[in-house]
Amino acid sequence: MMIAVASGKGGTGKTLIAASLALSLGKAILVDCDVEEPNAHLLISPQWQLTKEVLLPFPKVDLAKCNFCQECQRVCRFGAIVVLADQVLTFPELCHSCGACALICPSKAISEEKRKIGEIRVGIRNGIKLMEGRLQVGEPMATPIIRELKRWLDKEDSTIIFDAPPGTSCPVIHTLRATDYALLVTEPTPFGLNDLRLAVGVARKLNLPIGLIINKAGIGDRGVYDYAQEQNLPILLEIPEDRAIAEAYSRGKSLVEAFPEYKKIFLGLFEKINLQAGENVRKAVGSSKR
């Protein structure tokens, strides 16, 4: 079972929910895909077991072999390689590491070198395995790290929870794709609703079953509730706006750690998700038989 926790809007409580769910289950893999600002480790406090660099190849030109034909420049769609009269400039931050320049070069003057754009850390704590992607500051591309995280995942039979980054663009898509369930966390405010609509759009595009969690319930207005009803989206859990929760979070405490009664609530949530995801599978099998 692979559950992706996402939201559109930032700061709605994705990481708090993802970590609390993992800790309640007792045995789970938590994958922090918010590689630009990974925060799950602050709530899990794992013992780090290993670190692996995420390396991306970029072109290196051997000027002795180069005949300045400009084929590499032509084939590169990202402007990462520019051929001048007697030299070739490369821009590693623009390079997407597709390898086309090296393949096309008729004089075999281009080889590839690797550079670090971030790292993956794996840590454990009481049955929880945390896998964290971390983009190096100054590097623009988050997606290769998310791809690498997923490549590394050994799927065993345990539950895998993905903590998605905010937004709705490429890093979010790459987190959500090939998971079984989109658990969308929102807050009942106009900003929350606006971004929830976008997140629902992403999840639907990927054909994922969707469940909602409303965090900070009690603030704002009823817009999110009306939308959920109108779209027939189940609200699986409401967490009240509560200063005590916010204070505990500020100190790096998850819901279940600060308020043990939440463990039962999260186990109940997990059951609902399983049920809904199971139905979804049955529906899909049923329709393909028809």
Place this chain on the structure above:
Amino acid sequence: MSVKQLAVVSGKGGTGKTSLAACFAALGPGLLIADCDVDAANLHLIASPMILKKQDFYGGAKAEIDPELCQRLGICREVCRFDAVIFEAAAQPVRYRIDPIACDGCGSCVEFCVSRAIKMIQPKAGEWYRSETRFGPMVHARLGIGDENSGKLVSMVRKASLKLADEKGLKMVLIDGPPGIGCPVIASLTGVDYALAVTEPTMSGIHDLKRISELCRHFFIPVGVVINKFDLNPLISEEIKKFAETNHYDFIGRIPYDPDFTRAMVQGKSLMEFNSSPVSNTISEMWEYIKNLIK
């Protein structure tokens, strides 16, 4: 006189960037608003822009295989480093197809396909707008759901903002940035005169502040730090202040937790328009201070 650019950023999402940017927009005067959080934009919910001009945005290209021309040699699958070429062995007849989500748009497959069966298509990936609001002109955008290249769209918003501000003789472009430190954030920050980092006193808040301020330093952009909801954890607030001072970032000030921000948002207003309170006074003072810094 050149147009000054101020970017409101945060690293961590949900710290109050947009609520604070809306306050500054209301205080102005003489600025243009650029909403650069193009994949989850919110400022329009407060600024209620009247759209004057709408333009389509074409993002990254995607490969597409023409099954008529494809000779099923599988070269595309060999050259693709993004696992975007899917071989459908169960299809009748067997075929290759591109997974548009995985496709990075590099065009290697197009280049090496001997049957010339692959071409790049560039679908519409969003829209951007030039608008008028009660605070002044606004440039904003909307990335298509799940589309890519938010950085490219941010750059278009930035460019249009600068041009428009210049035409209208405005002094400043106020940029509401996206969360994170990746490509759209870098696109929001390059070339700005000042970055205002809005944080909150939580362990995540300070962790993320360190990364976003390091990013600004990487691009030689001066940083000011504002703590929102500072009273949530005074100890961490103090730690943030020390962090700012040790690293020679400007410490701009502290805003207490105030439910009026949400109440104002529900009414489509900035806090400045909602009420006059000690909090709104604090924000006015901050704004004067910031304007002086980047004059």
